[in-house]
Amino acid sequence: MSPSSSSPPVQPSPSDPSGDTASGQAVPEALRFTATTVDGKPFDGSTLAGKPTVLWFWAPWCPKCKAQAAETAKVAAETAGEVNVVGVAGLDKNAAMKDFVADTGTSGFPHLSDEKGDIWKRFEVTEQSRYVILDKDGETVYEGVLPGGEGLADKVSGLTG
Secondary structure, X not given: OOHHHOOXXXXXXXXXXXXXXXXXXXXXXXXXXXXXXXXXXXXXXXXXXXXXXXXXXXXXXXXXXXHHHHHHHHHHHHOOOOOEEEEEEOOOOHHHHHHHHHHHOOOOOOEEEOOOOHHHHHOOOOOOOEEEEEOOOOOEEEEEOOHHHOOHHHHHHHHHO
């Protein structure tokens, strides 16, 4: 593997010693990381603080993940501004990840390129097609598989009411 094709390791997110963002929002430990999107842009997990967050762990070759794509994109669109939805792609190369996003129409929310599995490890995810849902305080309120994304909207709506 050439150095240019590997993703950088997840680093602690830059914040002041109190763990606050520039807006004064406390950043939970779970969200103190940085990564790179499948489009090569920097991503700071601290930007997710203060809102419920859906982390969708997927792999480009996974048929279950493809089946979850439409519902995940729908929930992301319907809850934009209230809930963060972030794809965390792994178990393949970035080129395949970019193709998956294009093929599934899920470009409406960010997808992180986690070729080395650093974010997967951070959230103790061991298989693709899993969701980790965090409340506004960064606490995990759900972790598991939702076949076809079924039930995702209900789980998210319980966090925004």
